[in-house]
Amino acid sequence: MTDSESTPSTPVGPHRPISELETVVVRFAGDSGDGMQLTGTEFTKSVAHEGSDLATFPDFPGEIRAPAGTLAGVSAYQIHFSSQKVFTPGDQPDVLVAMNPAALRINLPDLPSSGILILNTGTFTRPNIEKAGYTSNPIEDGSLSKYQVYAIDISKQTSLALEGMGLTAKEVGRCKNFYALGLMFWLYTHPTEREEKSIRAKFQKNPKVAEANIASFRAGYNYGETTEIFPSRYFVPPAPIVPGTYRHITGNEATAIGLVTAAQLASLPLFYGSYPITPASDILHTLCMYRHYNVITFQAEDEIAAATAAIGASYAGAIGTTGTSGPGLALKGEAIGLAVMTELPLVIVNVQRGGPSTGLPTKTEQADLLQSMFGRNSECPVAVVAPATPGDCFWMAIEAVRIAIRYMCPVIYLSDGYLANGAEPWKLPEVASLPKIPVTFRTDPQGFYPYLRDPETLARPWVIPGAPGLEHRIGGLEKEDITGHVSYDPLNHEQMVRIRAEKIARIVHEIPEAQVYGDPSGDLLIVGWGSTYGAITHAVKLLRQQGHRVSSMHLRYLNPMPANVGQVLASFRRVLVPEMNLGQLLMMLRAQFLVDAVGLCKVQGRPFKVSEIMAKAEDLLGAYERAEFATHTEVAS
Amino acid sequence: MTPQGDSNECAARLTRKDFISNQDVRWCPGCGDYAILASVQRVMPELGVPREKIVFVSGIGCSSRFPYYMNTYGFHSIHGRAPAVATGIKVTRPDLAVWVITGDGDGLSIGGNHLIHTMRRNVDMKILLFNNRIYGLTKGQASPTSEQGMKTKSTPLGSLDRPFNPLSVAIGASATFVARSIDVDSPHLQYVLRRAAEHKGTAFVEIYQNCNVFNDGTWESVADKDVRSDRLLVLEHGKPLVFGKERKKGIRMRPDMSPEVVEIDGDTSGLLIHDERRQDEGYHFMLSRLTSPQFPQPIGVLRAVREPTYDELITEQGRAVTPQQGKADLETLLYSGETWVVS
Numbered sequence: 001m002t003d004s005e006s007t008p009s010t011p012v013g014p015h016r017p018i019s020e021l022e023t024v025v026v027r028f029a030g031d032s033g034d035g036m037q038l039t040g041t042e043f044t045k046s047v048a049h050e051g052s053d054l055a056t057f058p059d060f061p062g063e064i065r066a067p068a069g070t071l072a073g074v075s076a077y078q079i080h081f082s083s084q085k086v087f088t089p090g091d092q093p094d095v096l097v098a099m100n101p102a103a104l105r106i107n108l109p110d111l112p113s114s115g116i117l118i119l120n121t122g123t124f125t126r127p128n129i130e131k132a133g134y135t136s137n138p139i140e141d142g143s144l145s146k147y148q149v150y151a152i153d154i155s156k157q158t159s160l161a162l163e164g165m166g167l168t169a170k171e172v173g174r175c176k177n178f179y180a181l182g183l184m185f186w187l188y189t190h191p192t193e194r195e196e197k198s199i200r201a202k203f204q205k206n207p208k209v210a211e212a213n214i215a216s217f218r219a220g221y222n223y224g225e226t227t228e229i230f231p232s233r234y235f236v237p238p239a240p241i242v243p244g245t246y247r248h249i250t251g252n253e254a255t256a257i258g259l260v261t262a263a264q265l266a267s268l269p270l271f272y273g274s275y276p277i278t279p280a281s282d283i284l285h286t287l288c289m290y291r292h293y294n295v296i297t298f299q300a301e302d303e304i305a306a307a308t309a310a311i312g313a314s315y316a317g318a319i320g321t322t323g324t325s326g327p328g329l330a331l332k333g334e335a336i337g338l339a340v341m342t343e344l345p346l347v348i349v350n351v352q353r354g355g356p357s358t359g360l361p362t363k364t365e366q367a368d369l370l371q372s373m374f375g376r377n378s379e380c381p382v383a384v385v386a387p388a389t390p391g392d393c394f395w396m397a398i399e400a401v402r403i404a405i406r407y408m409c410p411v412i413y414l415s416d417g418y419l420a421n422g423a424e425p426w427k428l429p430e431v432a433s434l435p436k437i438p439v440t441f442r443t444d445p446q447g448f449y450p451y452l453r454d455p456e457t458l459a460r461p462w463v464i465p466g467a468p469g470l471e472h473r474i475g476g477l478e479k480e481d482i483t484g485h486v487s488y489d490p491l492n493h494e495q496m497v498r499i500r501a502e503k504i505a506r507i508v509h510e511i512p513e514a515q516v517y518g519d520p521s522g523d524l525l526i527v528g529w530g531s532t533y534g535a536i537t538h539a540v541k542l543l544r545q546q547g548h549r550v551s552s553m554h555l556r557y558l559n560p561m562p563a564n565v566g567q568v569l570a571s572f573r574r575v576l577v578p579e580m581n582l583g584q585l586l587m588m589l590r591a592q593f594l595v596d597a598v599g600l601c602k603v604q605g606r607p608f609k610v611s612e613i614m615a616k617a618e619d620l621l622g623a624y625e626r627a628e629f630a631t632h633t634e635v636a637s
Numbered sequence: 638m639t640p641q642g643d644s645n646e647c648a649a650r651l652t653r654k655d656f657i658s659n660q661d662v663r664w665c666p667g668c669g670d671y672a673i674l675a676s677v678q679r680v681m682p683e684l685g686v687p688r689e690k691i692v693f694v695s696g697i698g699c700s701s702r703f704p705y706y707m708n709t710y711g712f713h714s715i716h717g718r719a720p721a722v723a724t725g726i727k728v729t730r731p732d733l734a735v736w737v738i739t740g741d742g743d744g745l746s747i748g749g750n751h752l753i754h755t756m757r758r759n760v761d762m763k764i765l766l767f768n769n770r771i772y773g774l775t776k777g778q779a780s781p782t783s784e785q786g787m788k789t790k791s792t793p794l795g796s797l798d799r800p801f802n803p804l805s806v807a808i809g810a811s812a813t814f815v816a817r818s819i820d821v822d823s824p825h826l827q828y829v830l831r832r833a834a835e836h837k838g839t840a841f842v843e844i845y846q847n848c849n850v851f852n853d854g855t856w857e858s859v860a861d862k863d864v865r866s867d868r869l870l871v872l873e874h875g876k877p878l879v880f881g882k883e884r885k886k887g888i889r890m891r892p893d894m895s896p897e898v899v900e901i902d903g904d905t906s907g908l909l910i911h912d913e914r915r916q917d918e919g920y921h922f923m924l925s926r927l928t929s930p931q932f933p934q935p936i937g938v939l940r941a942v943r944e945p946t947y948d949e950l951i952t953e954q955g956r957a958v959t960p961q962q963g964k965a966d967l968e969t970l971l972y973s974g975e976t977w978v979v980s
Binding site: 045048049051241242243244245246247248257260261264265269271273290291292293294296298300301302304305308309310311312313314315316317318320334335337338342428429431434464465466467468469470471472473474475476477485486 | 658660687688689690691692694695697704705707708709710711712713714715718721722723724725726727728729730732733750751754951954955958959962963965966967968970971972974975976977978979980
């Protein structure tokens with residue numbers, strides 16, 4: 001292997017000043033075969049190790065390999081890192097790395113004027129330029145003049161660096177993302193040793209490729225070091241992060257680990273039934289690796305079997321869980337009804353994506369809230385929870401399991417594509433601090449009836465086959481209260497409908513009150529749920545810095561909602577509900593609390609920008625202030 | 638927690654009565670389901686499995702009311718999904734004896750997917766498919782086993798659909814045990830049920846069942862006492878394929894590999910010898926295609942081969958992987974992968 005004399009840690013080039021920055025947003029964009037997701041995650045790991053706070057946003061196409069160089073094939077990864085608390089992956093990049101013309105064309109509209117643009121000129125060939133829909137070469141036609149452009153032939157530089165390593169042209173082509181990564185390491189003064197170790201570990205099955213990637217990575221780093229095109233390097237100081245042990249985690253990983261943890265806390269086997277579906281499949285992939293934790297994963301023949309097998313597992317004494325995305329939730333609807341009727345614990349993970357129908361499989365949306373609430377035949381209440389951040393997925397997965405077991409009911413857990421693939425540094429909990437989830441299987445035949453309820457929670461007993469003397473039959477037909485016999489009695493039916501509703505309503509007694517970020521009262525309350533947490537919180541922080549009387553309340557429990565929601569809503573003059581749908585939580589709040597809340601709806605398959613929420617809030621505050629002014633003038637005259 | 642005590646002693650003393658639940662049976666008077674229920678309740682005490690270790694799972698339809706009448710654990714699930722529910726039960730609790738009750742509509746139409754996938758996985762459960770070639774609970778529509786041209790409420794001009802042959806479906810899905818019996822032939826049915834119970838893996842049993850309200854006499858032409866011996870081929874492992882009142886007819890293969898009926902006179906040489914244990918499905922599939930009036934229709938065990946069951950394989954994987962993976966505690970679970978400390 002080439003043991004480069006100029007190892008990256010030994011500066012040989014001209015001295016460059018290092019400027020300190022508070023916040024940086026970098027976006028890597030390229031063809032979906034260019035390895036942009038890997039580049040992004042590798043950079044993210046290093047950023048985390050350097051102590052910055054961070055948030056990431058991977059954005060990839062629905063096609064696995066769209067034709068190379070086309071707009072449809074562009075894949076991107078954005079990371080926001082800062083010496084301050086980070087809430088979102090950033091509204092717009094400060095630095096855009098575009099590995100081909102298509103990536104440039106798709107992503108350039110997000111780059112602000114004078115933003116840094118790093119281009120791989122080697123891909124700006126005539127066919128590629130045309131494939132991207134340009135009529136002339138944007139590097140040469142002056143259309144990029146308002147940006148700081150760094151045009152580098154990364155393709156050629158990479159192949160020069162890898163000369164003599166015995167690689168095919170195709171293999172060389174696959175290494176150029178590490179060149180770009182090396183350049184970013186140099187630009188942001190990150191140490192290289194850890195990354196080289198990481199590359200070796202990642203490609204340990206193919207040492208030749210590992211060394212080639214390292215050589216490419218070093219070449220990129222050295223390019224920054226030796227050439228004079230960059231006037232400065234940057235340094236982002238560590239953020240004031242709560243001490244502890246951290247791990248980088250995506251929402252899907254946190255969901256999976258949360259489910260395993262919950263099952264361990266309940267001393268139950270975990271059964272996860274699932275059918276492959278984007279963006280939920282990674283939960284299945286992660287859970288598969290925990291067979292030794294008494295986890296049984298079942299890749300079912302369809303969504304319905306995934307759910308019904310999970311119900312069978314719960315009936316037999318495991319915690320039955322099933323995971324999917326929106327279209328799959330639609331298919332599971334009848335099975336969820338069965339779990340409501342038979343009153344068995346069941347957790348349904350729904351990683352929401354753009355819809356309806358197949359919709360936008362790889363893009364995010366939060367439009368399954370009403371489906372989760374009402375998307376089944378008849379009166380079919382279930383508990384609904386929603387994690388707010390990738391790390392919160394761990395906690396809410398445990399909550400979902402706890403509620404399902406305690407109340408013998410289905411719980412729908414609403415994640416989304418943005419949480420699922422987004423990552424953040426996650427502070428690991430103290431294992432000893434995690435409370436056990438108590439489970440009692442009834443085995444005493446004395447006075448046993450399948451629908452005799454716990455007076456507090458209204459849960460029926462969990463009896464699993466194998467208990468002598470408690471043989472009984474359950475099913476989807478309406479059951480007589482207490483005895484569980486099939487019953488068509490009209491009054492019994494209404495009573496059972498009301499009991500099932502009341503059981504879910506009583507969950508409110510055992511969930512925490514909603515936290516208000518900001519003051520407990522004021523001019524504007526922004527209410528959110530799910531993955532909009534970051535954008536809303538950041539917007540509120542900035543609005544408050546500007547002196548506005550704005551607060552936010554983020555709902556992690558949607559059915560039932562925490563006990564204090566009505567009182568919080570009533571403490572503000574206006575209520576704004578930003579959602580990635582056409583106003584679903586808005587409808588629920590208006591219906592339940594008769595509050596004249598206003599929605600901010602965005603349904604573009606992309607998360608909110610902080611600026612979008614701020615603009616709407618300022619608009620509402622301005623309107624309010626104008627109205628106040630008008631009232632005062634009237635009084636004065 | 639789960640009572641794991643050995644109750645075999647107790648099971649040995651069980652009688653038919655112990656398996657009769659306190660629920661009134663609500664099938665139409667004269668329904669073939671009564672006879673099947675009686676046969677199942679007679680066989681159960683002989684199996685040596687304690688009542689509490691038995692679970693009956695069903696979907697929707699007349700047959701699917703079955704679990705209510707069995708004094709075991711029972712789960713009346715939703716239309717077509719019983720094999721999936723049962724899979725969840727069996728992989729969680731391999732110690733349970735799991736029986737699925739389904740019908741031609743439930744199992745082959747709305748639940749066809751679960752049925753074939755359960756059989757290809759070879760989950761250890763017994764699936765009894767009551768075939769009456771009609772939708773009874775919804776009052777008389779054509780089912781996936783109704784004959785082409787059959788006039789029903791939903792097919793007044795005659796059904797256009799070509800029917801499924803349940804045995805062919807099962808063999809096509811590589812079921813490891815495939816059998817057929819008849820509601821009213823109690824001794825034969827009990828024999829088949831015992832064989833199914835003894836089988837490790839998915840045991841698929843088609844039971845010809847009469848719906849005296851919506852499709853009365855659907856099996857009369859083959860199963861009526863007067864014609865039975867000529868129209869049915871009673872399979873016995875290791876015995877030549879012989880049938881007929883006088884047992885003077887047999888089945889052999891032509892050189893082009895198609896079966897033919899031949900007259901015999903005591904000499905069975907050249908006839909096919911029934912082999913339920915053949916691994917390849919070709920012969921069993923051929924048997925499943927034998928249809929009246931050209932051929933007698935086979936009853937008994939067509940196929941019984943031992944292959945690892947899905948639940949055994951899951952257990953085995955767990956056993957194999959655990960020592961390699963090391964400690965399985967929460968500390969290891971959470972603090973794995975790349976971690977770093979902020980102080």
